[in-house]
Amino acid sequence: MYTLYYSPGTASMVVHLALLELDAPHELRLIDFDSRAQKDPEYLRLNPNGVVPTLIVDGKPVYECAALVLLLGERHVDKRLAPMPGSSQRGLYLQWTLHLANTLQPAFRQWFYPTDFGPENQADAMRDFARRRIEAAWDRIDVHLAAHGPYMLGAHFSLLDLYATMLMRWSRNMPKPADQWPALGKLAGMVKSRPSWKRLYAIEGLTEWA
Ligand SMILES: N[C@@H](CCC(=O)N[C@@H](CS)C(=O)NCC(=O)O)C(=O)O
Missing domain, CATH: 1.20.1050.10 (Glutathione S-transferase Yfyf (Class Pi); Chain A, domain 2)
Incomplete structure (x- = not known):
């Protein structure tokens, strides 16, 4: 089970879409930009950059949306939504x-x-x-x-x-x-x-x- 810290329509969107496409079980935690929740000390412990997305993977926070796209593609290789090492693409x-x-x-x-x-x-x-x-x-x-x-x-x-x-x-x-x-x-x-x-x-x- 993944946990995605997100804010609607922002850089977390691609990670959320990937989780849906991959049919990967996940829960969502809304980070409210209006109350600057992305700069909360509690959130900064997960992502010191104070931005979304952050994804909890096997209990540990991982951030940077491109890294998360690559990571999810290889963790769900059976879904064939990302070319794996060795493939021509x-x-x-x-x-x-x-x-x-x-x-x-x-x-x-x-x-x-x-x-x-x-x-x-x-x-x-x-x-x-x-x-x-x-x-x-x-x-x-x-x-x-x-x-x-x-x-x-x-x-x-x-x-x-x-x-x-x-x-x-x-x-x-x-x-x-x-x-x-x-x-x-x-x-x-x-x-x-x-x-x-x-x-x-x-x-x-x-x-x-x-
Ligand atoms: N390089 C980061 C950038 C993330 C980023 O800039 N997120 C924006 C939303 S699109 C954000 O959280 N902004 C809030 C802020 O800067 O306070 C990534 O790709 O994950």
């Missing part, structure tokens, strides 16, 4: 998962929390820089999907598609949302039609970009 899988984690997700952090990166009076410039980084990443991923899609790994759905689609969702109120890129839009449509997506929306109480 493994390199591509690691490449894109880390690309999302190292390039796209940090740019979103800069978009949503610009004052973490510089003074208040430079927030607009920070956000504009983040927007350009995000759009450049969508350009590259869309080219990849158009040539090698429709899923990130080709013909077969994997946990990586959940990660890409969560990040696409974060762009929904940006000047150019990710689903306006054709191949990205197609991927988003396929992931959004999965039962796991619909269940997560019901459980987390999400409505936007359903």
Whole structure:
């Protein structure tokens, strides 16, 4: 049994989706951002970064959503939602998962929390820089999907598609949302039609970009 510390629609979303896709028994603990529960000393003992997600795995906290996606894929290998070491898709899988984690997700952090990166009076410039980084990443991923899609790994759905689609969702109120890129839009449509997506929306109480 896993325990996921989450906040609706945030970086915990991909872990929650993965748990649902993998049919992995889990319980949820809501971290209320309005009361800054992510900075509570009790929560900081689990995740000293004061962010979600944190997943309790065999009694121990593990954080970083990309790491959790990789970990869950290999702990539930029978579900075949992640290429294992030695498989021909493994390199591509690691490449894109880390690309999302190292390039796209940090740019979103800069978009949503610009004052973490510089003074208040430079927030607009920070956000504009983040927007350009995000759009450049969508350009590259869309080219990849158009040539090698429709899923990130080709013909077969994997946990990586959940990660890409969560990040696409974060762009929904940006000047150019990710689903306006054709191949990205197609991927988003396929992931959004999965039962796991619909269940997560019901459980987390999400409505936007359903
Ligand atoms: N690198 C971390 C980033 C997690 C992260 O930034 N989570 C955000 C929500 S999307 C958060 O908890 N923000 C609350 C805060 O920074 O106080 C991961 O991938 O798990």
